[in-house]
Amino acid sequence: MSIGSKWGQIALIIGAAWLGCATPGTAQENACAEADPRQACSYQCCGRRSCPPSCEVDCVKLCVDACSSQTRSLSYASRKRDLQLRCGNKAAR
Numbered sequence: 001m002s003i004g005s006k007w008g009q010i011a012l013i014i015g016a017a018w019l020g021c022a023t024p025g026t027a028q029e030n031a032c033a034e035a036d037p038r039q040a041c042s043y044q045c046c047g048r049r050s051c052p053p054s055c056e057v058d059c060v061k062l063c064v065d066a067c068s069s070q071t072r073s074l075s076y077a078s079r080k081r082d083l084q085l086r087c088g089n090k091a092a093r
Contacts, residue, residue, distance in 0.1 A: 031063055031064075032066070037063075041060045041063035042056075044063055044084070044089075045059035045087045046059070046084075046087045047088070051087055055083070055088075058083060058087075059084070063080075
C-alpha cells in the first residue's frame with residue numbers, strides 16, 4: 001500500500017467523522033430521546049442551539065411539551081414544518 005493511498009484513507013475517515021458531527025439537526029429527529037430535549041428541540045425548530053424568543057415560545061415549547069403526551073406529539077408533528085420555516089430553519093426548506 002502506498003503512502004498516498006494511506007493518506008487518502010485517513011482523509012476519508014476524517015471526512016466521514018466530520019460529516020457525522022456537523023449535522024446536529026439530523027441527530028435530533030427524536031428530540032425526546034436526547035439528554036437535553038430543550039436544546040434538541042431548538043435544533044429541530046431553528047436549526048441551531050438557541051432560538052429567538054418568539055420561536056422559543058411557539059415552537060420549542062410545543063416540541064418539549066410533545067414529549068409528555070401522544071396528543072401533543074401528533075399536534076406538534078402536524079405543525080412542525082410550518083414552525084421550522086417560520087423560525088428560519090434552513091434545513092426545512
